Amino acid sequence: xxxxxxxxxxxxxxxxxxxxxxxxxxxxxxxxxxxxxxxxxxxxxxxxxxxxxxxxxxxxxxxxxxxxxxxxxxxxxxxxxxxxxxxxxxxxxxxxxxxxxxxxxxxxxxxxxxxxxxxxxxxxxxxxxxxxxxxxxxxxxxxxxxxxxxxxxxxxxxxxxxxxxxxxxxxxxxxxxxxxxxxxxxxxxxxxxxxxxxxxxxxxxxxxxxxxxxxxxxxxxxxxxxxxxxxxxxxxxxxxx
Amino acid sequence: xxxxxxxxxxxxxxxxxxxxxxxxxxxxxxxxxxxxxxxxxxxxxxxxxxxxxxxxxxxxxxxxxxxxxxxxxxxxxxxxxxxxxxxxxxxxxxxxxxxxxxxxxxxxxxxxxxxxxxxxxxxxxxxx
Numbered sequence: 001x002x003x004x005x006x007x008x009x010x011x012x013x014x015x016x017x018x019x020x021x022x023x024x025x026x027x028x029x030x031x032x033x034x035x036x037x038x039x040x041x042x043x044x045x046x047x048x049x050x051x052x053x054x055x056x057x058x059x060x061x062x063x064x065x066x067x068x069x070x071x072x073x074x075x076x077x078x079x080x081x082x083x084x085x086x087x088x089x090x091x092x093x094x095x096x097x098x099x100x101x102x103x104x105x106x107x108x109x110x111x112x113x114x115x116x117x118x119x120x121x122x123x124x125x126x127x128x129x130x131x132x133x134x135x136x137x138x139x140x141x142x143x144x145x146x147x148x149x150x151x152x153x154x155x156x157x158x159x160x161x162x163x164x165x166x167x168x169x170x171x172x173x174x175x176x177x178x179x180x181x182x183x184x185x186x187x188x189x190x191x192x193x194x195x196x197x198x199x200x201x202x203x204x205x206x207x208x209x210x211x212x213x214x215x216x217x218x219x220x221x222x223x224x225x226x227x228x229x230x231x232x233x234x235x236x237x238x239x240x241x
Numbered sequence: 242x243x244x245x246x247x248x249x250x251x252x253x254x255x256x257x258x259x260x261x262x263x264x265x266x267x268x269x270x271x272x273x274x275x276x277x278x279x280x281x282x283x284x285x286x287x288x289x290x291x292x293x294x295x296x297x298x299x300x301x302x303x304x305x306x307x308x309x310x311x312x313x314x315x316x317x318x319x320x321x322x323x324x325x326x327x328x329x330x331x332x333x334x335x336x337x338x339x340x341x342x343x344x345x346x347x348x349x350x351x352x353x354x355x356x357x358x359x360x361x362x363x364x365x366x367x368x369x
Contacts, residue, residue, distance in 0.1 A: 040309035124309060132306050133355055161357040163318055168355030183309055 034183060045108075045127035046177055046235060047207040048191070049217055052100045053240035054201035059086050061101045061202065064193030068178060070162040081152035081167075083175045084190060089241075098240070101190065101202070104129055104150040104175035105226060106235030112142035112151065121172075127207070127235050128179050133171040142172055147227050150174045177235075207235065273342040279323040284314050294320075298352070317356055325360035333358040 034040070065071070065084045073080030084103040090096070110129045112121045120136035123129050131142075131151075143151045151174040158167045164180035167173060178188035186192075187204040194202040205214030217223075223237040283290055285297075301315040313319050324338040325331055332339040333353055343350045 034309075036311040036313065038310070122307065124307070126309070130306070134302060134306065158355070161355065163321075163357050163359075163361050166355035166357070171355070179309070183311055 034185070036183075040124050040126040040128075040183075042125045043208065045207040046182060047106065047127070047205065047214060048177075048188075048236045049203040049205075049214055049223065049239060050100060050236065051201045051203075051239045052098050054199040055098070055100050056199035056201070057099055058198050060193040060197040061190035062086060064189040065103075065175070065178075068162070068181075068189035069165045069176070070160065070167065072160075074156060079153075079155050081154055081173060083152070083173070100238065100241070102148060102150070102226075103190070103236070104146075104177070105148055105232070106175075106177060108233035108235070110232065111145040111147065111230075115141040115145040117141065124179075128177045128182070129174075130176055130179065131172050131174065133166065133168060133173070136171040138170040138172065140172060146174075147230060147232075270345060271341075273345040274336040274338075275342070276326065276336065276338065277324060278327045281323075283323075284319070317352060318361070321356075321358065321360055325358070330360045331358045 062084050069083060071081050071083055084101055086099055087102045088097065088099045090098075106127055106129050108123075108127065110121070110123055113123055113129065116122075117139060118135045118137055120132045120134075121129070121142045122132060138153065140153055143153060151172050153172050154167060154169050157169045161167050165176075178186070178190075181188060191202040191204040194200060203214050203217055205212040207214065207218075209215055217239075218237060221239055223239045224241050225232070225234045225237060227234075285293075297315045298317060298320075301312070302317070304310040304312070305316065321332050326334065326337060329337070331337055334340060337358070339350055339353075339358070
């Protein structure tokens with residue numbers, strides 16, 4: 001084979017590779033954005049990875065979450081709804097301190113769903129754990145059952161809700177993994193804010209998607225589930241804990 | 242014969258106060274205000290909507306909540322989008338599309354305990 005011909009073949013191969021990269025990326029986008037007529041499927045399991053080493057001392061995720069979901073308090077920290085919070089940990093012996101966001105862990109075997117007497121607390125096919133406020137009677141069993149303290153009760157009348165996030169007095173609520181955004185093919189507000197204003201410590205993705213960034217990160221480095229002893233198989237994983 | 246005539250007279254006299262009461266009742270209870278800001282066809286004929294809108298909403302609510310199906314057609318957001326008042330931007334209030342009819346029919350409406358009754362205002366600036 002002449003060198004010119006070989007070079008030409010090399011160029012065409014490179015061009016073909018570039019062309020497939022474009023449509024390949026596009027395919028991923030399309031797979032993420034489910035059509036409104038398509039039901040959530042067990043083929044996916046949405047999850048989060050939080051890298052505590054990159055988690056800086058800010059609360060961008062908390063602010064973004066509460067802004068996105070219209071969660072406003074009454075300046076009463078004991079009873080105000082809290083969908084996500086920053087937790088600080090400190091090793092007493094070494095003094096090593098770290099901070100991490102904590103929210104609903106979207107368990108595969110959620111205790112909140114087990115105890116719900118009306119079936120309001122449920123797990124969607126794609127792994128997102130939600131409260132159906134239409135059937136929630138506000139008994140708060142799930143608040144007691146959750147080992148992560150992730151759920152809140154709405155004690156006072158709410159107004160000015162976001163159209164995609166209905167909230168009302170007498171019901172329990174928690175992180176929805178921004179289900180309205182996920183259904184549109186976007187990432188949760190906390191992840192978006194962390195990547196923009198924080199330390200880019202959060203990755204959102206499909207735990208079942210072997211080609212995804214989340215899967216790659218979990219595959220290549222050790223990660224932990226909170227309260228792994230309970231065998232809940234959480235959808236939110238931590239690294240660096 | 243005179244007895245029958247008397248009976249008819251008595252019956253008509255007895256009926257008169259009833260008719261009065263009917264008129265009074267109609268005057269006392271305000272008729273619902275049906276103002277639709279955005280024209281065009283609704284998702285179903287008016288008769289069907291009047292009778293069955295709650296069934297449609299209930300069905301859609303479970304599909305959306307449980308299965309993640311967000312079809313626009315019967316969604317509450319889609320209702321509010323067309324039926325919210327131009328002045329207040331809401332389906333509630335004195336002349337609100339939902340509330341005025343529900344007040345007339347004396348049926349409590351629970352949707353807006355949690356859902357916003359306001360039309361989505363398109364944000365002018367870029368999303369934050």
